[in-house]
Amino acid sequence: MATDYAGAVRSGTAAAGRLQRELGIRDLIEVHGGCVDIFDAIRMLDVPLMLRPLKGLLGAYLSAPVPGILVTTERPMSIQRFTAAHELGHCILQHEPSLDDESVLRRMPNSPEPSGKFQEAEADAFAVALMIPKWLIAAHCRRQDWTTADLAHPHIAYQLSLRMGASYEATCRTFERYRLLPGPTVRRLIDAQPRVMKSALLRDYKPVNYRGDVWHLTERDAGSRIDGSRNDTFVLSLKEHGASGFVWDFNDLVSSGFAIVCDVRESADPNTVGGTAIRRVTAVSDDIPRGTVALEERRPWLPSQPLSQISLDVDLSGPEQSGLSRAERRHLLQVV
Ligand SMILES: [Zn+2]
Incomplete structure (x- = not known):
């Protein structure tokens, strides 16, 4: 278990990389495109999973009687996938049981953890590195012929987020994390509204x-x-x-x-x-x-x-x- 924030990020990221290699995830995506299928990874690892409406929680990791993962059915797919990846992180890193609410999505780096063990930071780092690794961004950019500079356009960042199965905001945040774009550009991207991009693509068609x-x-x-x-x-x-x-x-x-x-x-x-x-x-x-x-x-x-x-x-x-x-x-x- 990590004893500081930087150590938690390093070990969570490394564990996600190991899992991608073990399951051959990268080879599959290089051929077929698409996203890292978190639920399929859980299936391949034989970790018991329960999907159900959860009151006040996005997901949970329980360690007894056997390790297992709970994920809410009441959120969009990108949130379900991030939650599942976070809970899988708890499981793989052999953490204490964890009940995770909305704070999973808004946690700031170095947030204090009651346990003092940085297990939430470690599970978050695992989830980001599993779902949105730098190589996945590069693979989609190659396929679509997007340059790093293109990622500063909200409509391209939005299309990339869909192909990676991540939320628009989480996708934009990784651009700064991986030093692909400077912080102010990323903050401008995050301020852009996906609704505007959707409406521009749909032109005269008005959905419900x-x-x-x-x-x-x-x-x-x-x-x-x-x-x-x-x-x-x-x-x-x-x-x-x-x-x-x-x-x-x-x-x-x-x-x-x-x-x-x-x-x-x-x-x-x-x-x-x-x-x-x-x-x-x-x-x-x-x-x-x-x-x-x-x-x-x-x-x-x-x-x-x-x-x-x-x-x-x-x-x-x-x-x-x-x-x-x-x-x-x-x-x-x-x-x-
Ligand atoms: Zn957690």
């Missing part, structure tokens, strides 16, 4: 509320895992070669549980006529979209090979509900 997330997806997300929640919206921007007769077919999107609420073509280059266009489709979840969504750019009247194709591995069934976690359900479906 702005609680759901808005994913801006392009060819760069091909083959990725999109792990979101029931009221999320997709805005797809895809290059389309209409002058050669190729158009994108979004039927699979509709059969996967989406409703298309906006579909427009915009000139990719305003100086050219008749060349490539950007097909911009806004799709809201109609059912609970889950599974592989395959999109193809083809000539509708010719059964020829598509010019381009994109598949997305979509699961918009979050947040976690009472009972088995989504990772446990997915695993059970695979082994049946």
Whole structure:
């Protein structure tokens, strides 16, 4: 157990790195994109997990009769994931039992702990390093062709947060922690409201509320895992070669549980006529979209090979509900 704050951060971070190596998490994400699946890590480690409504608590770690984790069902998925990672930290670092309320999300560095053992700081450092490691930010930046300077744009920081399954604010804070951006830039980012970014992406489409997330997806997300929640919206921007007769077919999107609420073509280059266009489709979840969504750019009247194709591995069934976690359900479906 750490005896000072800096030691707690070091040991929590190191334990998260060890776990990522043991479970092969980095290799998986380098290929499939997406986030560190905290609930799947808990499943692979065989740590008992209970998801249920919790009064006044986000989660808990209990050590008797056997170590186990409790996580509330009454918070958005990014909070559930951070809480689960924090409780897993308590478990792996063999801490005393812990009941964790909202202070988990707002704890300041060096906050005094009644035990004097820095176990909360250690579990927090574990959770951040497990969920939002620096290599994960780098992997998404490579895939999306974002530079470090691009991260200072709120809409890019927001899209990165969705792909990492972390809250917008937690994502921005890591930019300072990893010295990617200076403190004042990060504070300006945190002041930006995700609602404004969502509304800018949705343009004329007005959702019932702005609680759901808005994913801006392009060819760069091909083959990725999109792990979101029931009221999320997709805005797809895809290059389309209409002058050669190729158009994108979004039927699979509709059969996967989406409703298309906006579909427009915009000139990719305003100086050219008749060349490539950007097909911009806004799709809201109609059912609970889950599974592989395959999109193809083809000539509708010719059964020829598509010019381009994109598949997305979509699961918009979050947040976690009472009972088995989504990772446990997915695993059970695979082994049946
Ligand atoms: Zn705790």
